[in-house]
Amino acid sequence: MYSLLNRINTRLHLFMTVPAALLYGIFFIYPLIQGIGISMTDSNGVTEPNFIGLQNFIEFFNDDRAKGALMNTIYFAVGSAPLLNIFGLAYALFLDQNIRGRTFIRTIVYMPAVISPLIMGYIWYFIMQPQRGFLYHVLESMHLGFLNGNWLADSSTALNVIIMVNVWQFVGMTMIIYLAGLQGIPGELYEASKIDGAGYLARLRYVTIPMLYPAIKINVVTNIIGSLAVFEIIMAMTEGGPGYATESMSIFIMRMMYGSFTGYSTAVALIMFVVIVIPVFIFLRATKSKEMEM
Amino acid sequence: MTRFMMYMTFISLLFFGIVGCSEGNSTNSTSDNDSEGGEDVENQEDVSLKLFTGKVETVDLMDELIADFESANPNIQVEQEYANDASNVMKVKFASGDVPDITTxxxxxxxDQDRYIDLSDESYWDRILPSIKELNTDIKTGNTFSVATNVTMAGIFYNKEIFAELGLEEAQTWDEFVSNLETIKEEKPDVTPLFLPGKEVWSLGHLVEFMAHGEIKQELGISDSRKAFIENEKEKLGFSDPEGPMAIFAERLMELQDKGLINEDALTASYDNQKDAFVTGNAAMISQGMWVMGELLDIDPEVAGRIGFSPYPPLKEGSKPVVLSAEDSKYAITSASEHPEEAKKFLEFLMKDENVKKYSEAIKSPPSFTDVDADWGPIKDETNAVLESAVNIQFTDWPSGFSGDDNGRMVQELLAGKYDGSDLTEFAQEYAETWNKAWESTQ
Structure with a gap:
């Protein structure tokens, strides 16, 4: 009897994971395995699919539109994720000080993050419309009309504008996580470093940044994943246009999925999964060694 | 021992919870089976039909018609479901087995996959325009899988006051069309000669569908051009031909852009911007279909007296102007329907002359029924004149992987300067490749 009780006791933690494991299996592992299967077929979503091996994956590397979507996604992530972290950290450092109205400023900075990216995209689309948008009239009234342009119609500027809007919207989210991290740093560390003669920059480098590694890790990983999976804000502002100039991987997958290329879109989704996992994995490995040093 | 009891209680709760759920399911299934069994025995039991539509503008109106139908047929309930992206949602429905009885x-x-039932023998066909019946007939089997209550048209809507003031006539050739636009630009610099809502890819796609494909439809006629599109007869379509419809279309559109005859924000302007510009007199011409009429009148009812309607100018020399005259508000009964007779009864109800009249007047679209006299809009007489003078064309039968939206995105690329202005055959080549790839994916 004692042995049975002991066994239940030691196995209980495994038993407790069953509900979570079941949900994970049903909603992640099973669809993933199904997806791998579909990606190796010519499925169009309706008729009986045929097995075609790795042809869809090979097709991806010969498809200019798909490669364009991949490049747009990487460009967006490379532009967005660092800016979100730089500005988020800057805001956090600034608003962690004893300044008047800091709660109000924090609220203002964070507020856009609670609005749906789709709605925010539409708001910025209306703001930036040439000849009838808010920004156009503001610049005209300030005699700065020469700065006006149709940035969302220009293939070379449209994605940059979307990156700026995305950073503006989500910088508050990044800031909050950094602020939480900053408030968890013991004051004694700063006092000790001051006694040792460290200036502001030295304290930032040798105390603040190392102590913020957990927050940096959360922010960088979530920003990379969020940026690589970008969808709504692009749909609202340009719908991936002009043409395919701002089409992201997510949008491409959705359009292929509904355009009779179900097998191909599933293959691209798996490629996207790898594209997201690689930078996240590299970053986690890199920060793990830094945390170990601490 | 206390801990042991706690574990046992937890495991028991979990076990009975699972069994309880499973019993709940089996009870439900039994109840469902009973219900179906009962249905077989008692045919008079209630029947529930599902109508799946992608037409947002008719949802409320359809609810009214459904209420009338249900009061006349108390044993049949019709549940309407609307989806914005209906064609894609329908694909999911077919794939998942959640198939509606009636769909638009x-x-x-x-x-081709026998997803619909044949409606050829229904009684209402004698009352429908022969051209609409032809458009509803499958060219491969000769069966009629759908029925349309209305006719829709698309062409160039123009501001009659501006035309009268500048002494302009409706264009019969491309040169006349450009000349009209140039006159407007010179005489009225604040007015956009032709306003394109380029953010809406469906609207740009219509330029391809009606102007570029219009040349093919005009040359081959309705039946042969439908066959050419459906069976991808490359020689007849001539998409990649340097002197074919796509290359000429690209050249003509670039001419309008280079001469500043379209709005500067043609790539980012929305459908709402286009309607506002037209109603306020800031745009002299727009390319749209009859579906825009109700919305223009909602913005300003007085615009009715200013609206003129003309066909699309031909792109090629020697061709005639074209106007879309196609079936609108189409319905089909799915072969997966368990209640096809009740579904047919509902369609017959929709086809009653008083219901077609009510529907036509509400959506401001002409009926496809010869025996229905509906007062559907303020430009009724003008559109009739255009239908008589211009070549009537139909919608394009797209391969399902290459929609009108995809066409619009290619036009966006064209307007954004992706293709070298001096050699637009690259656009035509790319168009042909994209079309062929999409067509092959569905074979």
């Missing part, structure tokens, strides 16, 4: 989503692929 009708494509050649689904006809």
């Amino acid at each position: 989503v009708i494509t050649q692929d689904y006809m």
Whole structure:
């Protein structure tokens, strides 16, 4: 009897994971395995699919539109994720000080993050419309009309504008996580470093940044994943246009999925999964060694 | 021992919870089976039909018609479901087995897969325009899988006051069309000669569908051009031909852009911007279909007296102007329906002359029924004149992987300067490749 009780006791933690494991299996592992299967077929979503091996994956590397979507996604992530972290950290450092109205400023900075990216995209689309948008009239009234342009119609500027809007919207989210991290740093560390003669920059480098590694890790990983999976804000502002100039991987997958290329879109989704996992994995490995040093 | 009891209680709760759920399911299934069994025995039991539509503008109106139908047929309930992206949602419905009885989503692929039932023997065909019946007939089987209550048209809407003031006539050739636009630009610099809502890819796609494809439809006629599109007869379509419809279309559109005859924000302007510009007199011409009429009148009812309607100018020399005259508000009954007779009864109800009249007047679209006299809009007489003078063309039968939206995105690329202005055959080549790839994916 004692042995049975002991066994239940030691196995209980495994038993407790069953509900979570079941949900994970049903909603992640099973669809993933199904997806791998579909990606190796010519499925169009309706008729009986045929097995075609790795042809869809090979097709991806010969498809200019798909490669364009991949490049747009990487460009967006490379532009967005660092800016979100730089500005988020800057805001956090600034608003962690004893300044008047800091709660109000924090609220203002964070507020856009609670609005749906789709709605925010539409708001910025209306703001930036040439000849009838808010920004156009503001610049005209300030005699700065020469700065006006149709940035969302220009293939070379449209994605940059979307990156700026995305950073503006989500910088508050990044800031909050950094602020939480900053408030968890013991004051004694700063006092000790001051006694040792460290200036502001030295304290930032040798105390603040190392102590913020957990927050940096959360922010960088979530920003990379969020940026690589970008969808709504692009749909609202340009719908991936002009043409395919701002089409992201997510949008491409959705359009292929509904355009009779179900097998191909599933293959691209798996490629996207790898594209997201690689930078996240590299970053986690890199920060793990830094945390170990601490 | 206390801990042991706690574990046992937890495991028991979990076990009975699972068993309880499973019993709940089995009870439900039994109840469902009973219900179906009962249905077989008692045919008079209630029947529930599902109507799946992608037409947002008719949802409320359809609810009214459904209420009338249900009061006349108390044993049949009709549940309407609307989806914005109906064609894609329908694909999911077919794939998942959640198939509605009646749908407005009708494509050649689904006809090829026997997804609809044949409506050829229904009684209402004698009352429908022969051209509309032809458009509803599957060219491969000769069966009629859908029925349309209305006719829709698309062409150039123009501001009659501006035309009268500048002494302009409706264009019969491309040169006349450009000349009209140039006159407007010179005489009225604040007015956009032709306003394109380029953010809406469906609207740019219509330029391809009606102007570029219009040349093919005009040359081959309705039946042969439908066959050419459906069976991808490359020689007849001539998409990649340097002197074919796509290359000429690209050249003509670039001419309008280079001469500043379209709005500067043609790539980012929305459908709402286009309607506002037209109603306020800031745009002299727009390319649209009859579906825009109700919305223009909602913005300003007085615009009715200023609206003129003309066909699309021909792109090629020697061709005639074209106007879209196609079936609108189409319905099909799915072959997966368990209640086809009740579904047919509902369609017959929709086809009653008083219901067609009510529907036509509400959506401001002409009926396809010869015995229905509906007062559907303020430009009724003008559109009739255009239908008589211009070549009537139909919607394009797209391969399902290359929609009108995809066409619009290619036009966006064209306007954004992706293709070298001096050699627009690259656009035509790319168009042909994209079309062929999409067509092959569905074979």
